[in-house]
Every structure is written in C-alpha cells, then in structure tokens.
Amino acid sequence: MGQxxxxxxxxxxxxxxxxxxAVAGGMGVLAACRKDVQSGGGGGSxxxxxxxxxxxxxxxxxxxxxxxxxxxxxxWRDYAKAGYPDxxxxxxxxxxxxxxxxxGGFYWDLTHPEIGxxxxxxxxxxxxxxxxSLISNFAExxxxxxxxxxxxxxxxxxxxxxxxxxxxxxxxxxxPSINSYSYLFDDALxxxxxxxxxxxxxSMAHVTLGLASDPLDASPEDLxxxxxxxxxxxxxxxxxxxxxxxxxxxxxxxxxxxxxxxPDSYVVLKEDNPVQYVKPKEGVFTWAExxxxxxxxxxxxxxxxxxxAWASVEVGQRLVSTWGYGHANTGIDLTQIDPDVVEVFGLDxxxxxxxxxxxxxxxxxxxxxxxxxxEVKAAAG
Amino acid sequence: MATDTASAASxxxxxxxxxxxxxxxxxxxxxxxxxxxxxxxxxxxVVPVVLVGxxxxxxxTLLRNDDYLSLEHWRFFLTSDxxxxxxxxxxxxxxxxxxxSVLLAYPVAYLLALIAGSxxxxxxxxxxxxFLTSYLLRVLAWRVILNPQGVLQSxxxxxxxLGPEQQIDxxxxxxxAIYLVLxxxxxxxxxxxxxxxxxxxxxxLLEASSDLGASRLRTFxxxxxxxxxxxxxxxxxxxFIPTIGEYVTPxxxxxxxxxMFGSAIQSAFTAGLDxxxxxxxxxxxxxxxAVLLIVFGRFLNVRSVTE
Amino acid sequence: xxxxxxxxxxxxxxxxFWLLTxxxxxxxxxxxxxxxxxxxxxxxxWEGFTLHWYQTFLDNPEILTALRVSVVVATLxxxxxxxxxxPASIALVxxxxxxxxxxxxxxxxxxxxxxxxxxxxxxxxxxxxxxPFSPLTIAIGHIVxxxxxxxxxxxxxxxxxxxALEEASRDLGxxxxxxxxxxxxPLMLPAIFSAFLLSFVISFDEVVIASFVAGDEVTFPVYLxxxxxxxxxxxxxxxxxxxxxxxxxxxxxISEVLRRMTDKSLEETTRVHDEEEVSVA
Numbered sequence: 004m005g006q007x008x009x010x011x012x013x014x015x016x017x018x019x020x021x022x023x024x025a026v027a028g029g030m031g032v033l034a035a036c037r038k039d040v041q042s043g044g045g046g047g048s049x050x051x052x053x054x055x056x057x058x059x060x061x062x063x064x065x066x067x068x069x070x071x072x073x074x075x076x077x078x079w080r081d082y083a084k085a086g087y088p089d090x091x092x093x094x095x096x097x098x099x100x101x102x103x104x105x106x107g108g109f110y111w112d113l114t115h116p117e118i119g120x121x122x123x124x125x126x127x128x129x130x131x132x133x134x135x136s137l138i139s140n141f142a143e144x145x146x147x148x149x150x151x152x153x154x155x156x157x158x159x160x161x162x163x164x165x166x167x168x169x170x171x172x173x174x175x176x177x178x179p180s181i182n183s184y185s186y187l188f189d190d191a192l193x194x195x196x197x198x199x200x201x202x203x204x205x206s207m208a209h210v211t212l213g214l215a216s217d218p219l220d221a222s223p224e225d226l227x228x229x230x231x232x233x234x235x236x237x238x239x240x241x242x243x244x245x246x247x248x249x250x251x252x253x254x255x256x257x258x259x260x261x262x263x264x265x266p267d268s269y270v271v272l273k274e275d276n277p278v279q280y281v282k283p284k285e286g287v288f289t290w291a292e293x294x295x296x297x298x299x300x301x302x303x304x305x306x307x308x309x310x311x312a313w314a315s316v317e318v319g320q321r322l323v324s325t326w327g328y329g330h331a332n333t334g335i336d337l338t339q340i341d342p343d344v345v346e347v348f349g350l351d352x353x354x355x356x357x358x359x360x361x362x363x364x365x366x367x368x369x370x371x372x373x374x375x376x377x378e379v380k381a382a383a384g
Numbered sequence: 385m386a387t388d389t390a391s392a393a394s395x396x397x398x399x400x401x402x403x404x405x406x407x408x409x410x411x412x413x414x415x416x417x418x419x420x421x422x423x424x425x426x427x428x429x430v431v432p433v434v435l436v437g438x439x440x441x442x443x444x445t446l447l448r449n450d451d452y453l454s455l456e457h458w459r460f461f462l463t464s465d466x467x468x469x470x471x472x473x474x475x476x477x478x479x480x481x482x483x484x485s486v487l488l489a490y491p492v493a494y495l496l497a498l499i500a501g502s503x504x505x506x507x508x509x510x511x512x513x514x515f516l517t518s519y520l521l522r523v524l525a526w527r528v529i530l531n532p533q534g535v536l537q538s539x540x541x542x543x544x545x546l547g548p549e550q551q552i553d554x555x556x557x558x559x560x561a562i563y564l565v566l567x568x569x570x571x572x573x574x575x576x577x578x579x580x581x582x583x584x585x586x587x588x589l590l591e592a593s594s595d596l597g598a599s600r601l602r603t604f605x606x607x608x609x610x611x612x613x614x615x616x617x618x619x620x621x622x623x624f625i626p627t628i629g630e631y632v633t634p635x636x637x638x639x640x641x642x643x644m645f646g647s648a649i650q651s652a653f654t655a656g657l658d659x660x661x662x663x664x665x666x667x668x669x670x671x672x673x674a675v676l677l678i679v680f681g682r683f684l685n686v687r688s689v690t691e
Numbered sequence: 692x693x694x695x696x697x698x699x700x701x702x703x704x705x706x707x708f709w710l711l712t713x714x715x716x717x718x719x720x721x722x723x724x725x726x727x728x729x730x731x732x733x734x735x736x737w738e739g740f741t742l743h744w745y746q747t748f749l750d751n752p753e754i755l756t757a758l759r760v761s762v763v764v765a766t767l768x769x770x771x772x773x774x775x776x777x778p779a780s781i782a783l784v785x786x787x788x789x790x791x792x793x794x795x796x797x798x799x800x801x802x803x804x805x806x807x808x809x810x811x812x813x814x815x816x817x818x819x820x821x822x823p824f825s826p827l828t829i830a831i832g833h834i835v836x837x838x839x840x841x842x843x844x845x846x847x848x849x850x851x852x853x854x855a856l857e858e859a860s861r862d863l864g865x866x867x868x869x870x871x872x873x874x875x876x877p878l879m880l881p882a883i884f885s886a887f888l889l890s891f892v893i894s895f896d897e898v899v900i901a902s903f904v905a906g907d908e909v910t911f912p913v914y915l916x917x918x919x920x921x922x923x924x925x926x927x928x929x930x931x932x933x934x935x936x937x938x939x940x941x942x943x944x945i946s947e948v949l950r951r952m953t954d955k956s957l958e959e960t961t962r963v964h965d966e967e968e969v970s971v972a
Contacts, residue, residue: 066907071917074753092753093907094917099654100902103811106446107818109906123657126448200635202655240640242557249527249636256533370449373656374460377648381466383640384473413867417782421775421838422794429801429835432812439815446815492711495704505881507708509944512888514715516939517722518912519896521932525718528725535721568714576889577844580882584851600697614850618843621802629805650807659811666808674800 058304065090065302065309068101068111077321082312087305105129112300113309117292118151121159122365124295131298132157137307140314144331147357151291151364161310164322165291165329167348167360168203170281171254171264171272184211184283186261188236195260196236197250198243202369202376203288204263208232210285210361219364226368230375237383254278265290266347267327273343280347282360289360293331323350433670440663450660457661467648467665471672474645477559477634478627481566485623486616488567489574493615494608496575497582498590508579511572519569523636526565530556530637557639565633574619581615582608625673645669719936726930744930754931757914761895764826764910768833768894773887775834776841781875783842784849785857799839809835810903817904824906832904833894840893841886848882849875911935 067074067090074092076083083089090112095101098116101109102123116124124130135141135158141149144162152160170186172179176195177186184207187196198204206218208229216222221229241259244250251268253259255276269280294310296303312318319330324340329348337345349356366372438444442454451457461467492511496504514522529535532551540546554560585608593603631650634642649669652662729741748754782788783795801809813832822828852875860870876883898912905913915928 071753071914091907093905094753094909094914096898096902096913096916097654099657102657103653103814104824104903107814108821109824123448237640242639243635243642245635248524252531252533256531258532367449370652370656370658370661373651373658374661376655377643377651378466380640380643380647381470384643411788414782414786414788417778417786418794421779422797424775425797425801425835425838428813428816428831429804429809430797432809432816433800433804435815436808436812444815488711491704491707495708499701499704510712511715512892513936513940514719515892516895517719517932517936518915520898520912520915521722521929522718525721528721529717568718571711571715573840573889576885577847580844580885581847581851583881584848586851600700614847618847621799622840622843625802646805646807649805653807653811662808662811666805670800670804674796677799 056303058308061302061305063088063302063305065112065305066093066110067091067309068093068095068109068114070095070115073115078318079309079312080317081315082309085308087308090309102127110297112297112302112306113294115292115294116160117290117363118160118162119363119365121152121154121295125154125159129298130159130295131300132159133161133296133310134307135161137304138311138314140311140316140332143316143334144314145333145353145357147354148291148331151362152293160293160295161314162291162293163310163313163331164293165289165331166265166267167280167282168199168201168263168265168288168290169283171262171268172279172281173254173257173260174277174279176257176260179279179281182281182284184208184285186281186283187211187263188232188239189261190239192260193239195241195258196239197241197253197259197262199250199263200243200245200380201263202372204233204379205229205372205375206288206361207263208236210283213285218361219366220368226371226375230379233379234382237379240383243380243383266329266344269347270327270341270344282347282349282356286359286361288363289357290363291329291331323348436663437667440660440667442660445660447657447659449657454660457664461661461664461668467645470643470645470648471669474628474630475676477562477566477644478624478630481563481570481627482620482624484563484567485570485574486578486620489571489619490578490616492571493575493578493582497579498585498587498608504579504583508575511575515572520632522569523565523633526561526568527556527637530561530564532556556637557642559638559641561637561639562634562642565637566627566630569633570623570627573622577618577622578612578615581612581618585611621677625677628673629669722929723933726926726933728926730926744926745934748927748931748934751927754911754914754928757909757911758931758935760826760908761911764830764833764901765891765894767827767830768837769887769891771830772834772837772841772890773883776838776845776886777879777883779838780842780845780849784846785854798842801835802839806836806897806899807903810900813900814903824904826906826908826910828904828906829901829910830894832900833890833897836897836900837890837893840889844886844889845879845882848879852878 065088069092071094074094079090093111095114098120101114101116102120105111105124106127121130132154138161141161148162148165149158152158152162170184172186177192186192187198187204187207188211189196205226206221206229209216209218209221209225212228212232214221214225214228216225242249242253244253244262247268250259250262250264251272254262254268254272264280266280269278272278294306294313296306296310300306314332316332316334319332319335320339322328322330323335323344327344329350333353335350337350340350345351435444439446440457442450442452442457445452496507500507527534531537532555534556537546537552537555540552541548541550546552589607589611590603593607594600598606629646629649631644631646634644635647636642645665649662649665652658652665656662726744727740727742728737729739729743730737779798783791783798788794809832813828817824817828856878857870857874860874861867865873896912898910898916901910902913902916909917911931918928
C-alpha cells in the first residue's frame with residue numbers, strides 16, 4: 004500500500020513536470036533545460052513573462068517578512084542552490100500588524116499571511132497576482148488549497164502550509180465518539196476546557212448550534228446567539244490559552260481534557276499521552292497560508308523562484324514530518340510520514356479531507372466578531 | 385558615557401547669566417534647557433496622540449471599514465457595560481499592584497540607601513540585573529513555578545504538605561498570580577526612585593531628630609517618610625499608570641479572568657482591525673489617567689514633581 | 692548609634708532583602724535549568740542534560756542579529772534619553788516659567804499611553820513624514836517612553852540638592868557651565884546612572900512599539916514573540932536569554948568595579964559640598 008502510494012506520487016510529479024514544460028514552452032524550455040542541468044533534475048522551469056524584466060535584470064535582493072523560524076534554509080533550499088543571493092528576512096508577530104505597517108509604507112517583496120487576509124492586502128493595493136506558469140512546482144500543489152488563494156479568479160497567494168483548527172481531547176476523560184465542537188462548550192467537561200484566544204470560537208459555537216447563516220459571516224441574530232452560548236460556556240473553562248506551550252503542558256498534565264488545537268500539538272503530545280485529534284463532524288475549520296507578492300516588487304522572477312523552492316516536494320515532506328504542519332504539495336511520500344499524522348491530516352485522501360472542512364476566509368464583519376469575542380472574554384472573568 | 389552627557393547638557397546651560405537678571409536672559413536659559421526634550425515629545429508623542437484622537441472620530445481613515453467622520457465608535461464604547469466594566473477592573477488591578485510593589489520595594493530601598501553603606505550600589509545592581517532577561521521569558525518561568533504540576537506545588541507534594549492529587553487553585557490562573565507576577569516585574573522600578581530620594585536624605589536630619597529625643601519610629605514617620613515621598617509617588621506612578629493598560633501578564637497567568645481593558649485595546653488594534661474603536665478606547669484611557677493623576681497628585685502632594 | 696534602624700530592625704530588613712532577591716532570581720534559576728533540559732517543552736519532566744539548545748542558537752544568525760540590534764537600540768535610547776532628561780529635569784526643578792504645568796504634563800504624559808496605541812500612532816506618523824522603518828525608529832519610540840522614567844528618577848535627586856549651593860557657586864563668579872560641571876552634575880551622578888540604566892532596560896525589553904516600527908532588522912524581544920508560533924524553538928531562545936543575562940551580569944560587574952575606582956575622588960568632592968550645604972543652611 005505504502006509503496007503503491009509512492010509510485011503513484013512519483014507518477015504524479017512526473018506528470019506535473021511534463022505539464023510545466025508544456026506551459027513554459029518556447030525559449031522557456033531552453034531555460035528549463037539549463038536549470039535542470041544545474042540543479043540535477045527535478046521539475047524546474049524559468050521563463051520571462053512579457054512586460055516584466057528578465058531575472059538577470061533584477062538585483063535579487065529579496066526582502067521577506069516572515070514568521071520567526073520560517074527563515075530556515077531548508078524551506079528554500081532549491082532557491083539557495085540555484086545560486087541566488089540569500090534573502091533578507093524580517094519577522095512579524097501578527098498578520099494584522101503587518102497590514103498596519105504595510106498601510107504605513109513598510110516594504111517587503113514577500114510575506115506570509117493567512118488566506119483570510121489576502122483581501123486586506125489587495126485593498127491596500129499592496130499585492131499582485133502570481134504568474135503560476137513561472138512556478139514549476141505549482142502543478143503539484145493541491146488545487147483545492149490553491150483555490151483559497153484566489154481573488155477575483157487570480158492567484159494572489161501561493162498557498163503552502165495549512166492545518167486544522169480542531170479539538171484535541173484526552174481519551175481517558177472524554178468520549179471520542181461525540182466527535183463535535185461541542186467538546187469546547189460541554190458542561191460535562193466543566194473546568195477542563197481550554198479555548199484559544201480567537202473569535203473563531205464564536206464560529207465553532209455557531210456550527211455546534213447548527214445555526215443557519217455562514218459561520219464566518221453570521222447574521223446579527225446568529226452572532227448574538229453564538230455569543231450568548233459562549234458566554235454561558237465560560238463557566239466551564241479551565242483557561243484561554245495564548246501560547247502553545249501553555250496548552251500542551253495543560254493537556255499533558257491532565258488539567259485540560261479538551262482544547263482548541265492545531266494538529267501539530269497532537270504530533271507532539273501523542274508520544275506520552277492518551278490524546279486524540281478530533282476533526283468535528285460539523286466540518287473542521289481549516290486554515291491555510293502562503294506567500295503573497297508585492298505589487299511593485301523589483302524582484303518579480305526571484306520571488307517566483309523563491310515560492311517555487313517552498314513549493315517543492317522535499318520541503319513538503321520535511322514540513323509535514325518535522326513540524327506537523329500540512330503542506331500543499333501532493334507528491335509527499337506518505338510512507339515516510341508517521342501513520343498517525345497521515346490519518347489526522349487525512350493525507351491519503353487530501354481532497355476529500357479538505358472539501359469536508361470549513362476554510363478560513365475574509366471576514367467582512369471582523370470588527371463585530373472581535374467585539375463579541377471581547378464580551379465573551381470579559382464575561383469569563 | 386558620563387562625560388558625553390555632561391558636555392551635551394552643559395552646552396544647554398553654558399550661557400553666563402547672573403542669577404538675578406530678569407526678562408529675556410532667564411527665558412533663554414529656560415527655553416534652552418527645555419527646547420530639545422519638548423520638541424522631541426511634541427513631534428514623537430503629542431502629534432501621534434492627536435492623530436489617535438483624530439482617528440477615533442474618523443477625521444483620518446486608513447482601513448477599508450473605517451467610517452468617515454463618525455462618533456459611532458465613541459457612542460458604542462460609552463454605552464457598553466462590557467468595556468467600562470473592564471476599565472474599572474483594570475484600575476482595581478493596577479491600584480492593588482502599585483500598592484503591593486511600593487510596600488515590597490520600600491524596605492529594600494530603605495535598607496540600601498540608609499543602612500547598606502558602601503555596598504549599596506552593588507546590591508542595587510543585584511536587584512536590577514534580573515531585569516535584563518526578557519519580560520516574557522520571566523513570566524513564562526513563573527508559569528513553570530506556579531502551575532499545578534510546577535516546581536512549587538511538586539515540591540510541596542514531595543514534602544507531604546500537599547496530597548498527591550491536591551492542587552492549590554489560587555496559585556495559578558488566578559488574580560493572585562497576576563498580582564504576584566506584576567509586582568515581581570515592577571519592584572525594581574519602584575525601588576529605584578525611592579532609593580534615590582532616600583539616598584539624598586540628609587542623614588544629619590535623622591541625627592538631629594534623634595538628638596531631640598524622637599524614637600526611631602517617630603523619626604521615620606515624621607522625617608524619613610515625608611522626605612522620601614517624592615520617590616514613593618514617582619514609584620507609585622511608575623507602576624500605576626502602565627499597569628492600567630497591561631495585558632500580557634494577566635493573559636499568561638491570570639487564567640480565564642485575565643482579560644483586561646488593555647487587552648481590549650490591543651485586540652481592537654490587531655485582531656479586530658478595528659482602529660477607530662481602539663482609538664476611542666485609547667483616548668478614553670488617556671483622559672481617565674490624566675484625571676486620576678490630578679486626583680492622586682492632590683492627594684499625595686505630587687506637585688513638587690509636576691510644578 | 693545608627694538612627695535609621697535598630698539592630699533587630701536591621702536584621703529584619705536584611706531578611707526582607709534576601710527574600711526579595713530570592714523572589715527576583717527564582718524565575719531565572721528556572722530558566723537556567725530548563726535551558727539544559729533535553730525537551731522541546733519548557734516544563735517538567737526533566738529528560739536529561741543537553742547543550743543542544745546552546746549549540747543551535749550559535750548557528751542561528753537571525754538570533755544573533757536580533758541581539759545586536761537590541762543592544763544598539765537600547766544603548767542609543769539610554770544615551771539620548773539621559774541627555775534629554777537632564778536639562779528637562781533641571782528646568783522643571785530650578786526654573787519658574789509660564790506654562791510649567793503644561794510642559795511637565797507633556798514630559799510625563801508618555802507614561803499614560805498604552806504602548807499598542809503609541810506604536811500604531813508612530814507608524815502613521817513615520818509614514819506621513821517619510822521616515823523609513825529601522826532600528827532608529829524603534830529607538831525614537833523607546834526614547835519617548837523612557838523619558839518620563841528618566842525625569843522622574845532625576846527630579847527627586849535634584850530637589851534635594853540645595854539651589855543655594857549653585858547660587859553660591861555663581862555668586863563666587865562661576866558660570867553656568869562651571870557650576871553644572873563642578874556642583875550639579877557630580878551630585879546628580881547616582882541618579883543619572885539610574886536613569887541611564889532604567890532607560891536601557893526599558894528599551895532592551897520592549898516589544899510592542901518595536902514590533903510596529905521595526906524595519907528589516909528586528910530586536911530580540913520581537914524575534915522572541917514571533918517565536919511563540921513555533922514553540923519548539925523556545926528552549927533555544929531561553930538559552931539565548933541565559934547567555935544575555937550572563938554577559939550583562941559580567942558587564943554590570945565590570946562597570947561597578949570601574950565606578951568604585953572613580954568614586955573615590957568623587958566622594959571627596961561630595962563631602963566638601965555636604966559640609967558647604969550644612970553651612971549654607
């Protein structure tokens with residue numbers, strides 16, 4: 004089975020390679036061949052889009068505004084191997100801060116926001132669509148995920164890493180068969196529930212209650228109902244976690260039985276603890292993020308090459324197995340991945356897993372949600 | 385370093401000016417002293433604050449959902465029970481933390497300034513050095529100490545003060561934890577000004593008081609404490625005002641009850657991208673603290689500092 | 692006889708002092724211990740001794756850069772803040788002028804503002820007047836918030852230096868400059884030292900303003916906050932903190948030794964002044 008998977012995936016990436024060659028066409032083929040020789044195979048193609056200066060005319064000094072830790076060289080190994088100058092990294096603490104800074108004139112060539120913020124950057128006029136034909140690995144990227152990086156039909160974000168916002172439960176205290184976001188509100192777990200500090204909790208209450216409107220853009224009545232439900236449930240809280248270590252500790256030590264969680268905490272905690280990662284039956288909230296391209300970048304081609312390096316199957320392989328994050332590349336060799344991780348992410352049927360979830364999206368009522376969430380937290384005191 | 389500061393400052397004061405001359409000469413000295421710091425604060429503080437005020441009523445808009453020229457955000461804030469209650473919660477916390485910090489810092493500053501003798505600066509540094517470690521890391525360390533499976537409670541279990549399944553609930557994710565950690569953070573900041581004011585105390589005055597037959601306690605109440613009040617007030621203000629806007633520590637050790645007024649401002653400016661509302665709350669905080677300062681100032685005779 | 696405290700009271704005060712020191716150092720000991728724990732989570736159980744976290748951070752150029760930026764920003768902040776605070780506090784204590792209430796209000800007002808607001812406001816401002824984000828813009832913000840702390844540290848000391856001392860100096864023919872150098876400055880020195888240190892520490896640890904107005908080069912606290920997203924790097928950051936603490940303890944010790952050496956001469960002058968002060972009074 005495992006071997007079959009890897010053969011299948013190998014075929015897939017070969018197909019992807021051929022497709023990208025076809026797309027590149029013309030002189031692009033020559034460039035692609037040259038690069039293939041340099042990097043020793045793989046699916047590379049370099050071309051120059053009309054109207055944009057060729058890569059040789061660029062300085063190559065990419066400025067990348069990243070999450071700390073994401074500057075690690077293995078994440079852009081192919082870019083480094085191609086001999087481009089090392090990018091300059093600066094670090095962000097939250098995406099909203101970057102939006103504010105960008106509105107204030109802060110410059111970057113690439114940054115790494117969640118898909119729900121693409122619209123904000125677009126409204127600032129800060130980003131331009133990618134030319135996916137310049138990204139040789141693009142054809143290997145999961146199309147369902149790439150769809151979430153589109154705006155007005157154009158690919159504004161190359162979606163790269165993703166994960167779920169589900170619930171981690173201790174199976175010695177909680178019945179896994181309930182399989183619902185109701186774990187986060189249940190009176191039966193009073194004193195042992197931990198939320199993350201995010202208005203998404205309101206949306207989780209929304210789907211638990213089965214309300215009619217869009218859980219990320221609720222009608223005023225539904226938002227009110229969800230808010231009241233959350234306020235009522237604050238009495239069952241152990242904590243509202245703000246950093247990951249805190250929550251992991253509490254789960255490991257048995258203080259918390261059910262917590263809002265991303266899948267990677269499961270990867271860490273399952274070694275020593277009776278835990279299970281729940282993707283609730285209501286549909287699991289799914290986040291994704293990736294690279295967006297500055298509208299006035301002077302390193303258009305370098306930026307594409309950089310995104311291409313991130314999109315490679317090797318990066319995906321390592322990201323999934325070491326960080327416990329999802330990666331959009333579909334060519335990942337599942338035999339090399341912990342079977343529990345494969346199961347939690349649903350990697351063996353990625354499209355199925357992704358299409359049953361609820362994707363993060365731009366929230367027109369972000370301020371309303373945030374104020375409602377303030378009220379919930381204030382009530383928790 | 386010291387010579388740099390000295391020469392730079394003396395540039396400002398180098399004008400020869402007989403002390404009883406009136407009029408423009410005096411004014412030039414005063415404005416020379418004040419010009420640079422005042423301009424600095426006007427440009428980098430007053431102007432930005434005015435921008436915040438302007439933003440709160442929509443005279444200036446930057447984000448997509450901002451309302452042009454609108455008092456709606458002020459109305460929402462002033463009619464909301466939630467946010468005003470949060471404000472008072474923060475004031476209460478701040479008051480408690482300031483008093484705790486002053487009470488902890490005073491005896492230590494007293495010891496260092498009046499008793500420790502030649503070792504005093506060394507010991508002062510002993511107190512300050514921990515603060516060269518990141519605030520966030522120190523707070524995280526407190527979590528490791530206080531949490532139910534942490535250092536302290538594990539120790540108490542190992543010596544059978546606590547049963548194996550027992551936990552001390554008030555120690556962590558509690559108001560107590562907020563007070564403890566915030567006082568921890570602030571004590572050196574309070575100790576410094578108190579130390580400085582005590583150190584400047586003319587020891588002859590204490591001797592005179594004693595010579596006139598006053599007991600040590602009486603000397604302390606009637607001479608030392610009143611003379612160190614400027615330092616105490618400074619220390620109190622150091623803590624009280626920033627703590628009203630504090631949100632990191634309550635969030636990390638306060639448990640579900642750790643949501644403060646500062647947290648609401650923070651989240652409006654970040655997660656909510658709700659800058660107009662955040663600006664309105666921020667301006668309210670600025671006004672409120674100004675009022676509180678005036679009240680405290682009267683009460684604690686802060687006039688010597690501000691006038 | 693010591694008039695400040697009785698013998699028993701002295702013992703109590705020392706006890707309080709050492710308890711407080713224990714209180715202040717306990718978290719640091721915890722950090723030290725966990726920087727050697729072979730575990731990605733900063734918590735129990737103990738899983739063996741490792742130097743791994745120290746090795747990895749030395750290979751991490753981003754952390755080292757962030758540390759360097761922090762030191763530069765904090766030094767710049769401390770120097771400029773002290774230079775601005777000295778004349779400001781002299782004016783506030785020694786001079787009478789129209790609008791003093793307003794001026795002192797402005798000087799102390801940065802204490803009042805939530806940092807997230809100042810951060811955002813400065814961001815808008817720097818954009819409007821076209822200052823690019825850099826370590827310099829971080830220092831500008833830090834100077835604003837450190838200034839009231841420095842002034843509040845200097846003012847009490849200055850108030851206790853009798854103005855008569857300076858007047859006497861000028862009556863004897865010394866100019867402003869000489870009076871400042873010979874009388875005021877030496878007497879203010881301990882407070883200046885405190886103000887400098889306080890400003891440095893405030894800047895070195897500040898994250899909110901720094902994250903708003905940093906450009907390509909971030910400070911260590913900003914890097915640290917950003918790290919929370921990938922907590923498995925946290926032990927590495929703690930290792931850095933231990934190293935920073937050790938280095939700063941060494942620096943502080945050296946500067947203390949130096950200060951003692953220079954202090955000898957200063958004590959002489961101060962004693963003379965003290966006597967003058969008494970005779971003036």
